[in-house]
Amino acid sequence: MNPIGNLNKIFESRIRLGVMSVLMVNEEVSFNDLKQMLEVTDGNLASHLSTLEESAYIKVHKGFIGRKTNTTYSITKAGEKAFKGHLAALEAMIKFSS
Amino acid sequence: MNPIGNLNKIFESRIRLGVMSVLMVNEEVSFNDLKQMLEVTDGNLASHLSTLEESAYIKVHKGFIGRKTNTTYSITKAGEKAFKGHLAALEAMIKFSS
């Protein structure tokens, strides 16, 4: 059967994949840290983040460090579930290919 | 470090990913079998196949079954290497996310 039938369309983008993967291991990550880890422009990152937010896979927290604004992102339950599902589909595909 | 830095751009498409994954386990696969396994339109499949061919990741054999034409596809050495590299990058990302 179809080895790619269970892949999630949202995670076809390498950047969104990267965001999710970072947020799986770090409870909260700032915009700037994501930007540096993934080596993308801020505009590009922002648009992928908003795609993920619209899918309810991540959520935003606008906080402060002292008096300075600090926006952080974290994964939602739904996001964790969806991402794990995607990883399982990838693993199945990898297993299929060996 | 960047968890997605080693992903191969060619394999960001689910269909190309599927083609490669099928060709990893089957020596030769016909156009029609690919089409059915991946559930895509023929035009769409053809264009992805030609992308993979231009990257020298797959090669085409135009043969016959009796007198009837039969086109099959197979993976190249370079394709196998590139795909394995991509799978390793995916696995690294998955490991990173857990």
Next chain:
DNA sequence: CTTTTAACTTTGATGGACAAAGTGCTTTTC
């Protein structure tokens, strides 16, 4: 011969990725 099948190519619409520039707010530096 007409229809069907295979394996495409062409066409055209849609949408996504991306960089660059602009924005508003705040903080730091001189």
Next chain:
DNA sequence: GAAAAGCACTTTGTCCATCAAAGTTAAAAG
């Protein structure tokens, strides 16, 4: 306290990719 810089975007515009649908060519089946 004015200027510069940083943060977290939004807007704009370009380019490219995806995809379906229709057209094409050749061969085979009915």
